[in-house]
Amino acid sequence: MEKLTLDSGDIRILKVLQNDASLSIAEIAKQAGMSQTPCWRRIKKLKESGILKQITAIIDRESVGLGFVSYAFVKLTVPSRKNMEEFDKLVSIWPEVVICERITGAVDYLVKVVTEDIKAYDNFLCFKLLNSELVSDVQSRIVVSTVKETASLPLVE
8 A cells, every 4th residue: 555645625525524434435525625537536546555443333342232342451361463463363353342442551452342231231241352362350440421422533634
């Protein structure tokens, strides 16, 4: 992938796409203040460079029966490179894990888990997370209310 330097036109397009990626090229171009062909070329370049990774829909999780959110602070038994790579592969196949970040400090990972309810989370803990010999400890924090949730980045022109 080529490294792309963003200009204000690229930033405007990205802001429009973050707000509503389902818009037509014509509407994106209009909102970004440019004509369609240059807008289309810029979007193509943003995709090719890897800046625009994916266009997806944001689903209201509670509307589809996923009302339980927890953050799990995960400590590996031995935080070696091999174990981290193995754990990374594991969490990538678990659909309940929506975010997994390797962090510094007393634990190795912060994992955001979304399930139907606390029983489903308990099953995830017992049969997936704690079932792995890679994991030595998990501390869970249950979300009682989501104050802000966005996938939009704070882009500056």
